[in-house]
Amino acid sequence: MPEQATAGPLQGIRVLELGSLIAGPFCAKTLADFGAEVIKVEPPGDGDPLRRWRRMRNGVSLWWHVQSRNKKSITLDLRKAEGQAVVRRLARSSNIMIENFRPGALERWNLGWEVLKAENPALILVRISGYGQTGPYRARPGFAAIAEAFGGLRYVTGFPDRPPVRPNLSIGDTLASLHGVIGALLALHHLQNGGQGQVIDVALYESVFNVMESLLPEFDALGVVRERSGSALPGIAPSNLYPCSDGNYVLIAGNADSLYHRLMTTIGREDLRDDPGLARNDGRAARMAEIDDAIGAWTAQRTQNAVLAAMEQAEVPAGRIYSAADIAADPHYAARGMIESVVAGDGEPLKVPGIVPKLSATPGAIRSAAPALGAHTDEVLREIGYSAAQISTLREAGIL
DSSP states (O other), rough: OOOOOOOOTTTTTTEEEOOSHHHHHHHHHHHHTTOOEEEEOOOOOOOOOOGSSSSETEEEEEHHHHHHHEEEEEEEOSSSSHHHHHHHHHTTTTEEEESSSSTTTTHHOOOOOOHHHHOTTTOEEEESSSSSSSSSSTTSSOOOHHHHHHHHGGGSSEEEEEEOOOOSSSHHHHHHHHHHHHHHHHHHHHHTTTTOEEEEEEEHHHHHHHOOOHHHHHHHHHOOOOOOOOTTTSSSOOOOEEEEETOEEEEEEOOHHHHHHHHHHHOOOOOHHHHHGSHHHHHTTHHHHHHHHHHHHHHTSSOOOHHHHHHHHHHOEEOOOOOOHHHHOOHHHHHHTEEEEEEEETTTEEEEEEEESSSSSOOOOOOOOOOOTTEEEEEHHHHTTTOHHEEEEHHTTTOO
16 A cells, blocks of 8 residues: 555544445545544455445455455444444444444344443444434435435436436435534544534435535525526536537536636627626526527537637636546546555555545555455454454354
8 A cells, every 4th residue: 555654633543334335334434544443344244235336356346445445344243142242342442333224223233322322422423324313204215316316416417308317426325424424523523522422313315405505595585496407507607518629528617707708708709708797697697598609609619629728728617528537547636646556455456546635734545455354353353352262152153
């Protein structure tokens, strides 16, 4: 792994990860990137299903190498009393526990908040679920796809003449994960100020709803339902995708007043630049089609590179739409450390995303590869007081 100057700002924080797939593990992965010791609990035998999701290499998901870096893996059967006892003992020495089971699962396994709090009053329990731990829908299963729809994102995504579409990512899971990280860090700060441990209740749909900008107040105050708008951004103009003469497209965002002025100068439309009705965004928003037609007519006569060069000269934000190949080859990604070359857990080299955000004094780091299933079981159990004989007994009983 690349050497770093610091172990990270969360060094000394122990995180117990009980979740699987995306939301809980991404939350723990983010904490691990910044120095937390993350102990990932997986079911014996198959482990986290993410180990076999999407594209595979040497029998392991390539996604796994990103999602589970910097973690330790132990195996435990949480359905059995002996496995639950191990978790309770682990909770005593943990600062944060993360789970993304359906509400009520921990309680059925004798691992509910009251039980855990009795073991460790300072514990922070991050609970990520589809609909939250309370409310009439709490018991419903909730994957990211459903949360994105319920939270309002799917309705506004796509083109107006077609059904709603999904992003080709589980963005609802990731948004929930990041809200879980925020909650955990807030709770750690509360502890440092003399407070007690607490539960962080994160709902996938609420994490989506939280980034829906003015969706609700526009409906409440004006009765306006935001609709799908393709590549445009209604109410903010100009900001759209425009065709080029070589068959490519360019994104141009000239929606600030000064940017609009420079953009219109560049495309030779001084009439639109000097029109007092278009000097501010509210006026431009009412005439979006006219402005977009003018920009599109200009870009359609030029190649993508020529348009981008003109926009850079005018200092107007513009860009092309990047694929994975574009990202991997781009010098800015490389200069910012966003393309890390590591040796993955299968022993082969792999390029993976770098650490976000960038901290100047205590940056995060990729310190270890994603672990093999149960690679740290004996080590972790010994640390919390289990003898070799006890570990052997648990393994023979199918608990590990």
